[in-house]
Amino acid sequence: MLTLSGVTKRYPTGDRALTDIELTLPKGQVMALIGPSGAGKSTLIRCVNRLVEPTSGSIRLDDTELTRLSGSGLRKARRSMGMIFQEYALVDRLTVMENVLSGRLGYVGFWRSFLRRYPEDAVAEAFRLLERVGLPHAIDKRADALSGGQRQRVGIARALLQSPKLLLVDEPTASLDPKTSRQIMRLIRELCAERELATIINIHDVALAQQFADRIVGLRAGQIVFDGRPDELTSDILTTIYGEEDWDTSPEPADEPEREPVSYERRDIAGAMATGVAP
Amino acid sequence: MSEQAQAYFEARQQAARQGQWRRLPLIHSQWLRWAIALGVVTYLVLALASVEVNWARVAEGASRGLRFIGAFAQPDFMSRGNDIINGLVESLTMTLTSTVIGVMLAIPVGLGAARNIAPLPVYFVCRSIIAVSRTFQEIIIAILFVVMFGFGPLAGMITLAFATIGFMAKLLAEDVEDLDWRQVEAVRATGASWWQTMNHAIQPQVMPRLIGLSMYRLDINFRESSVIGIVGAGGIGATLNTSLSRYEYDTSAAILLIIIAIVLLCEYSSSHVRRWTQ
Amino acid sequence: MPVLTSQQGMPVWRRRTTRAQWLQFSAWLLGVSLFLFCWKVISDNTMWVFVEDAGRQGSDLLSRMIPPKWEYANVLWKPMWDTLNIATLGTALGIIMAFPVAFLAARNTTPHPLVRSLALMVIVSSRSINSLIWAMLLVTILGPGVLAGIIAIALRSIGFVGKLLYEAIEEIHPTPVEAISATGASRLQIMNYGVLPQVMPAFAGISVYRWDINIRESTVLGLVGAGGIGLQLNASINMLAWNQVSVIFVMIFATVLVSEWISARVRHAII
Structure with missing residues (x-):
């Protein structure tokens, strides 16, 4: 369903973020992308929805070649790819309902969205999703009044309101405590199963990845160094991905997930918007 | 949460389930919403009604407006060249001297207006100097000083220096009030005198910002020096005023372009100086 | 910090190196002589x-x-009302114009670098030119009156509000904007959902702040014929009726204090 071939990304500074990525993701599969900070995980999923422009290579979603799209074509393609972010990326000063409904922006015209006059089915679906993630009572709260776990739930509802075929998840648990992290991962897993979504999850926490993913892909310095089932992931392979470390100390808790530094170049709003403009 | 509000929010959830949802109004009470809207509309109607426009005069002026805009395409620096240069030299010298004098006077006033280092009577005196200097437009002050000191750049310089005192002293006082008191105590603990404390604990903390603000004030003073000439306090403003009243728009355009260029230059160099001092 | 060795072979601590000392000395010399030169020009x-x-x-x-001639205050109510209108309507007009300019001038929302430099130029020219100059200009074009004052205030406000607002836009969090663009939103929708909510408080604060400054500025616009209490001030000064001037001063002082208080309260409530 999603096919990446020969995808390469080089930043203007000359840093190679991704080299020749070959990846195929069938429908309904939950794939975890692991690797050290700076391995290119975030860049990879941002290349898929073109928040980052890949330097070369092809990315196909079903029959659409994503790399060549621009303007309204790109907008249409982005609607079918929901994205969940590390720091939730909610708009703090909008209410929960407005945040969730923003998932429909690709479907409604400007004035409708400006006046917040969304179609009835969109509102009903948004409310159903909020019930599904357990926040129906919070519709009128402002996003910054919620806890971390609650915000991530709103982020999930927003992504799902796009009725996506593909879910791109960037470090969903990096800012959450261990218990909330597991709840969020379980929720994502269940929702993907319900809707048969193909999913790419960037994640630092190897244990969580092994528990909740169907398939694990290891990335190191912009190259795929492992691709297999979770139970195939051995200490040797972890060493190839992350480098030398004693992986076999079960009583020691997994490392605190550290935040991946995100380079400014890629978060440049102008870039994100330039690609989102109708010509 | 009151029961009424609870019921309101539950009703909104029920409606959302059915697909009915509107943005939460900014002001909760409908009555107040209408009252505010009505108040704004009434004000606008009354205010706009009191604006008397002489449309015949506007129509007559329209061609002049076009001529003025056209003048920017070919500004005339030459025909009043001497006046422009004299005005500019006066403006620039006024700007520089008034900033230097103003900042030097602002330092004691600012320290006196900082509640944490000044005794109460001094504090009140300094605060009232600041209040007077800040409320009145430079031009009003200029009128008074022109009456006192006669026409010419001296009145302008004193005006700008006075305005600088209010501006700088207020910000300096705020800085001193926020400064890191531990450093002051550390210096005092060595047995330093009042002057030594000032020099070693307070000056290093406020100095970079003081320099930055002085640069900013230099910029403001130049912009102000271009208008106080209107009331006879010297500077490029007088030249500009004359050229405008004589409808010599090409000269006015030239003067305005020079002002814009100098302000740009000031801003550019002040950002450099600020980076350099920090 | 440099340490030199003295002739006796003892280390001597100095705050600056010799070169830095000379540089500093010449900078001071230059500064002082420039100041003295300027002073001479003025004194001449x-x-x-x-x-x-x-x-x-x-x-x-x-x-x-x-003593001030207090009964003169009765004549001043209408000019004061005009002054308030010049400030308020002028601010409103200025804000409306500054809003799009700021979005075009902010590095992260501008459609094109060329448009950005154009918007920056609008901001700089509006900021460099004092509202009194704008007023003088407009009086020769539109004729004397409140309208010239309103437009002068508006033109001056574009630069101020535009500059502060575009700086606020450049400082927003990029992630929500990224998230909104990932939903397939159009450019305007990204502005509306991702950028606008983040800059709204700053925008309201800046506007009120500018309104407060504009009240102060509109009190003098009448000196060049652009309406408001400045007209009365001009007339009183020309008649050398200083006891009327002092009434006007008191009135201006009170109005400015009240508007400053209102503006501080509103800004405090927003932040």
């Missing part, structure tokens, strides 16, 4: 006879101003 253009007289003139002025 000054009639010192008048200056020696300043004290007497000042006390004379004060004696004419006090």
Whole structure:
């Protein structure tokens, strides 16, 4: 369903973020992308929805070649790819309902969205999703009044309101405590199963990845160094991905997930918007 | 949460389930919403009604407006060249001297207006100097000083220096009030005198910002020096005023372009100086 | 910090190196001589006879101003109302124009670098030119009156509001904007959902702040014929009716204090 071939990304500074990525993701599969900070995980999923422009290579979603799209074509393609972010990326000063409904922006015209006059089915679906993630009572709260776990739930509802075929998840648990992290991962897993979504999850926490993913892909310095089932992931392979470390100390808790530094170049709003403009 | 509000929010959830949802109004009470809207509309109607426009005069002026805009395409620096240069030299010298004098006077006033280092009577005196200097437009002050000191750049310089005192002293006082008191105590603990404390604990903390603000004030003073000439306090403003009243728009355009260029230059160099001092 | 070795072979601590010392010394020398030169220019253009007289003139002025002619205040209500209108309508008009300019000028929302430099140019020219100059200009074009004042205030406000607002836009969190663009939103929708909510408080604060400054500025616009209480001020000064001038000063002082208080309260409530 999603096919990446020969995808390469080089930043203007000359840093190679991704080299020749070959990846195929069938429908309904939950794939975890692991690797050290700076391995290119975030860049990879941002290349898929073109928040980052890949330097070369092809990315196909079903029959659409994503790399060549621009303007309204790109907008249409982005609607079918929901994205969940590390720091939730909610708009703090909008209410929960407005945040969730923003998932429909690709479907409604400007004035409708400006006046917040969304179609009835969109509102009903948004409310159903909020019930599904357990926040129906919070519709009128402002996003910054919620806890971390609650915000991530709103982020999930927003992504799902796009009725996506593909879910791109960037470090969903990096800012959450261990218990909330597991709840969020379980929720994502269940929702993907319900809707048969193909999913790419960037994640630092190897244990969580092994528990909740169907398939694990290891990335190191912009190259795929492992691709297999979770139970195939051995200490040797972890060493190839992350480098030398004693992986076999079960009583020691997994490392605190550290935040991946995100380079400014890629978060440049102008870039994100330039690609989102109708010509 | 009151029961009424609870019921309101539950009703909104029920409606959302059915697909009915509107943005939460900014002001909760409908009555107040209408009252505010009505108040704004009434004000606008009354205010706009009191604006008397002489449309015949506007129509007559329209061609002049076009001529003025056209003048920017070919500004005339030459025909009043001497006046422009004299005005500019006066403006620039006024700007520089008034900033230097103003900042030097602002330092004691600012320290006196900082509640944490000044005794109460001094504090009140300094605060009232600041209040007077800040409320009145430079031009009003200029009128008074022109009456006192006669026409010419001296009145302008004193005006700008006075305005600088209010501006700088207020910000300096705020800085001193926020400064890191531990450093002051550390210096005092060595047995330093009042002057030594000032020099070693307070000056290093406020100095970079003081320099930055002085640069900013230099910029403001130049912009102000271009208008106080209107009331006879010297500077490029007088030249500009004359050229405008004589409808010599090409000269006015030239003067305005020079002002814009100098302000740009000031801003550019002040950002450099600020980076350099920090 | 440099340590030198003295002739006796003892280390001597110095705050700066010799080169830095010379540089600093010459910078000071340059600064002081520039200041003295400027002072000389001013002094050449000054009639010192008048200056020696300043004290007497000042006390004379004060004696004419006090006591103020309080009944003159009755004439001032209408001009004061005009002044408030110039400030308020001018601010409103200025904000409306500054809003799009700021979005075009912010690095992260501008459609094209060329548009950005154009918007920055609008902001700089509006900021460099004092509202009184704008007023003088507009009076020659539109004729004297409140309208010229309103437009002058509006033109001056574009630069101020535009500059502060575009700086606020450049400082927003990029992630929500990224998230909104990932939903397939159009450019305008990204502005509306991702950018606008983040800059709204700053925008409201800046506007109120500018309104407060504009009240102050609109009190003098009348000096060049652009309406408001400045007209009365001009007339009183021309008639040398200093006891009326002092009434006007008191009125301006009170109005400015009230508007400053309102603006501080509103800004405090927003933040």
